[in-house]
Amino acid sequence: MPKKNVREAALDILEAIEKHQSYSNLLLNKVIEKNHITGPDVGLLTELTYGTLQRKLTLDYYLKPFLQKKVEPWVLNLLRLSLYQMLYLDKIPDRAILFESVEIAKRRSHRGVSGMVNGVLRAIQRKGVPSLDKIKDAVEKLSIETSHPQWLVQRWTDQFGFEKTKKMCETNLMAPLQTARVNLTRTTREEVIKQLESEGFLVQESPILVEAIQSLKGNLVHSDCYQKGLISIQDESSMIVANVMEIEPNQLILDCCAAPGGKTTHIAEKLNGTGKVIAHDLHEHKVKLIKENADRLGLQNVETIAMDSRKIGEHYQSEIFDRVLVDAPCSGLGVLRRKPDIKYVKTIHDIRALQTIQHSILTEAAQLVKPGGILTYSTCTVDKEENEGTVQYFLENFPDFEAYSLHVPATIQPFVQNNCLQIFPQDFGSDGFFIACFKKR
Numbered sequence: 001m002p003k004k005n006v007r008e009a010a011l012d013i014l015e016a017i018e019k020h021q022s023y024s025n026l027l028l029n030k031v032i033e034k035n036h037i038t039g040p041d042v043g044l045l046t047e048l049t050y051g052t053l054q055r056k057l058t059l060d061y062y063l064k065p066f067l068q069k070k071v072e073p074w075v076l077n078l079l080r081l082s083l084y085q086m087l088y089l090d091k092i093p094d095r096a097i098l099f100e101s102v103e104i105a106k107r108r109s110h111r112g113v114s115g116m117v118n119g120v121l122r123a124i125q126r127k128g129v130p131s132l133d134k135i136k137d138a139v140e141k142l143s144i145e146t147s148h149p150q151w152l153v154q155r156w157t158d159q160f161g162f163e164k165t166k167k168m169c170e171t172n173l174m175a176p177l178q179t180a181r182v183n184l185t186r187t188t189r190e191e192v193i194k195q196l197e198s199e200g201f202l203v204q205e206s207p208i209l210v211e212a213i214q215s216l217k218g219n220l221v222h223s224d225c226y227q228k229g230l231i232s233i234q235d236e237s238s239m240i241v242a243n244v245m246e247i248e249p250n251q252l253i254l255d256c257c258a259a260p261g262g263k264t265t266h267i268a269e270k271l272n273g274t275g276k277v278i279a280h281d282l283h284e285h286k287v288k289l290i291k292e293n294a295d296r297l298g299l300q301n302v303e304t305i306a307m308d309s310r311k312i313g314e315h316y317q318s319e320i321f322d323r324v325l326v327d328a329p330c331s332g333l334g335v336l337r338r339k340p341d342i343k344y345v346k347t348i349h350d351i352r353a354l355q356t357i358q359h360s361i362l363t364e365a366a367q368l369v370k371p372g373g374i375l376t377y378s379t380c381t382v383d384k385e386e387n388e389g390t391v392q393y394f395l396e397n398f399p400d401f402e403a404y405s406l407h408v409p410a411t412i413q414p415f416v417q418n419n420c421l422q423i424f425p426q427d428f429g430s431d432g433f434f435i436a437c438f439k440k441r
């Protein structure tokens with residue numbers, strides 16, 4: 001296979017995402033490897049793919065008046081990709097964008113298509129894109145402006161109010177900072193920062209958590225510190241989970257939905273070589289990732305088992321775990337900056353189906369918690385039904401549990417309400433996330 005240039009590779013990824021072949025983050029890594037894309041081109045490919053995907057609905061609104069008839073999906077993606085560069089990237093001159101786009105169209109099809117691509121882009125250059133001010137309905141306008149489906153903007157507006165929704169939608173368009181967790185069983189944060197800086201990375205302490213660092217320059221996966229197991233790539237919101245579980249030495253802990261092991265390994269680090277964390281996930285290939293991460297970090301107190309946690313009660317004696325974590329499968333609406341494709345595919349039906357799974361896993365997990373033990377429920381979504389709704393279901397159906405106060409760092413405390421922590425992406429720049437704890441009486 002000949003190597004593809006960055007724009008053509010971006011087009012391939014956009015097409016594959018539309019055909020639901022895989023998630024954007026996984027596809028991007030595959031294409032980078034397959035086409036041996038390196039250096040600044042990795043950044044450009046990421047920007048083109050994520051940018052075009054993030055702004056899809058806005059770009060379609062802008063393109064609509066210039067398209068006389070329906071075009072093939074790859075042509076539409078090529079036009080979106082070109083328009084994204086024209087509108088949002090100021091370093092690439094329009095003539096270069098037009099030339100490249102027409103060349104791609106020629107390589108992929110006949111003259112008619114390349115002529116049409118050329119014509120549409122030149123017409124946009126001449127006339128400019130249509131104004132969004134024509135849209136009078138505030139929810140519809142926000143939907144187009146920030147490229148979130150209207151049903152979702154309406155749902156968030158009903159649940160959290162328009163202003164919060166607007167901030168969330170706007171934040172979702174910004175690239176997130178990469179953050180990492182320091183493996184405190186092996187080093188200190190100061191030491192890791194020194195080492196990373198000597199490797200040429202630019203990093204700083206997280207203002208939220210003592211074990212977290214933020215990368216301002218460079219992908220930390222490529223650092224020696226990562227290879228040596230001194231850090232794990234993890235979002236700061238996700239790191240709050242192990243912090244609220246009140247982990248103490250020698251505890252036996254169950255992680256019901258654990259792959260790829262971000263929280264399992266954090267829990268194991270907090271156990272500091274004592275006790276044990278047993279990590280479950282559905283399939284063998286996912287469970288393998290947990291093991292690989294634990295091995296890289298040098299953690300011996302992790303056991304992994306592939307199993308459906310909706311049947312986990314059959315596998316253990318009741319009431320044997322000090323702590324149980326259900327980091328549930330969810331709609332993922334808190335991580336749209338990292339996985340923009342989610343916003344176009346998730347539906348209200350998915351939310352309902354996920355809620356049923358969340359209830360089933362919690363029901364099984366509840367039996368396994370020791371009296372006095374803590375059950376933690378978390379999701380990376382922003383949705384009241386999946387979050388507070390599931391908490392309410394649990395408390396109503398399991399009277400042997402009570403809501404348990406979350407002990408979080410002072411900076412996060414103002415975001416705890418009714419013993420639940422809902423973080424919005426705009427709060428700290430970290431992922432949208434939800435956490436609640438229940439204590440068995």
Ligand SMILES: C[S@@+](CC[C@H](N)C(=O)[O-])C[C@H]1O[C@@H](n2cnc3c(N)ncnc32)[C@H](O)[C@@H]1O
Nearest residue numbers: 257258259260261262263281282308309327329
């Ligand atoms: C939010 S992710 C977990 C992330 C993980 N806790 C971490 O911090 O790296 C949810 C996980 O639940 C798993 N899952 C979905 N349904 C499940 C089930 N019925 N039993 C066990 N795991 C399940 C998915 O495979 C997915 O890996």
